[in-house]
Amino acid sequence: MAMFIYSPLAFVIWIPLAGMAVFGGARLFMIFTAVIFTCFTVMTWRTVLHRLLFARLVFPLTAFLAVLMWGMVYSSEPGLVISSSIALFSMLVLVLGSLPAVIWLYRKWRNSARQQAHAYxxxxxxxxxxxxxxxxxxxxxxxxxxxxxxxxxxxxxxxxxxxxxxxxxxxxxxxxxxxxxxxxxxxxxxxxxxxxxxxxxxxxxxxxxxxxxxxxxxxxxxxxxxxxxxxxANAPDLPSTANRLRVAGARLLPGAVVIGSAFALPLVPGIPPSVEESARWMLALVGASMILSSSPEAVGTVRDVLGKVLPFK
Known part of the structure; x- marks a missing residue:
């Protein structure tokens, strides 16, 4: 990745991207940034396989940034556009030309390397x-x-x-x-x-x-x-599928409930709008942390948040 960023080949990405940012205004650039974060979210799915805290935070963090960017796109104004035609041309070059060409070259190089190597x-x-x-x-x-x-x-x-x-x-x-x-x-x-x-x-x-x-x-x-x-020969046996599903459910269900409660806050009467938005983000982040860490401290954090926003505390 670093070799590509600093290579001349990267100019086929940077030039149309710069054209979108300069001539298309902030909103078009934000749309493309949201698309990039969405792609990163798909590309970093493998990090959830790691039993490392930092690695497990990569996927939810990129997903959170993708959702945040799409929210900013939805709420942003069109803004000043210097030249919509140049911006549209840059976007077409990037989407229909540069990105497919880079992906094709990468896949061609990867397939060539695989054909010259053994499986392991x-x-x-x-x-x-x-x-x-x-x-x-x-x-x-x-x-x-x-x-x-x-x-x-x-x-x-x-x-x-x-x-x-x-x-x-x-x-x-x-x-x-x-x-x-x-x-x-x-x-x-x-x-x-x-x-x-x-x-x-x-x-x-x-x-x-x-x-x-x-x-x-x-x-x-x-x-x-x-x-x-x-x-x-010396590899341990895996738990049964039922046990793995039971463990996964016990880990995911509490966090999923907390995340679901974040979207149910507008249905609860008496919560000020200014507090509702911050509480929703807090509950979503706490739910994600419960899924990732299953920490008992997360439950206390949820109780504190609900105590601050619910009218019957």
Whole structure:
């Protein structure tokens, strides 16, 4: 991404975008910004797979910004437009020319790279990076910040394993049974990777860290040989589908109720309009935080908000 931003190819995006911003006025630029944030929301869906607080905040934050931008577009005035024809031409060039061309070039490069590599090559390289970092810094096992960084590397590696080992590009979307089976196997391998985090967190000597490194090296060997059976040999079993649905429901339902109550505030009589808007945003954010963290403190925050806005407090 950084290479594209600073490359000459990026001018096919920046030039029409500048034309929209300069000649089309603020509202047209806000519309395009809202579209960009909406695309970012779709592109960052994978962050919800991470068991890292910062990563899990990326998706709801981009979704919140997308909704906020569309709200600003809806409530904004047309504003001053220098040249609507130039702005429209810039938008057409961007939507019908620049963006499709960049996406086509990216997909062509990605397909070419995939054809020249084996299925597990990218995952093996990611594992080599994790092993290199942990092995090189193993003598710092008593530093909490260092161990936390190792755990973040393992978490990112586990998510990559979930995506790579699912082999979605090899299975037809209609073959749901095979896709589900491969997905469950990938999740088992990811859980096996995450088990190393506990060993690192509770390590009390360098040998404990070396044991994790040796286990990861054996995993690299299995990846290079594309031995899926070896990867699954010590992988833990997953909870049943019913248990996973029960856990997901218990986590999502309270936050969903709070978010729903945010949209039901106009139905409650006696709430001043000035307070209603701020309370709605507060409840929406608290509901999102409950879904992400399941923190008991969130319930207290909801009670405080309702106590301030409801007339029967």
């Amino acid at each position: 090559d990218a995952l093996a390289m990611a594992a080599v990076h994790v092993v290199d970092v942990i092995h090189g810094e193993r003598h710092r096992w008593h530093h909490g910040k260092q161990v936390r960084r190792w755990c973040e590397l393992l978490e990112n590696f586990a998510v990559e394993a979930t995506v790579c080992l699912s082999l979605k590009d090899r299975v037809d979307p209609a073959d749901t049974g095979l896709r589900r089976e491969l997905r469950e196997e990938a999740l088992r391998v990811a859980e096996a990777i995450r088990l190393h985090k506990r060993v690192l967190v509770t390590a009390n000597c360098t040998e404990d860290v070396d044991g994790v490194v040796e286990s990861l090296v054996r995993g690299i060997d299995a990846l290079v040989r594309e031995d899926r059976s070896a990867l699954l």
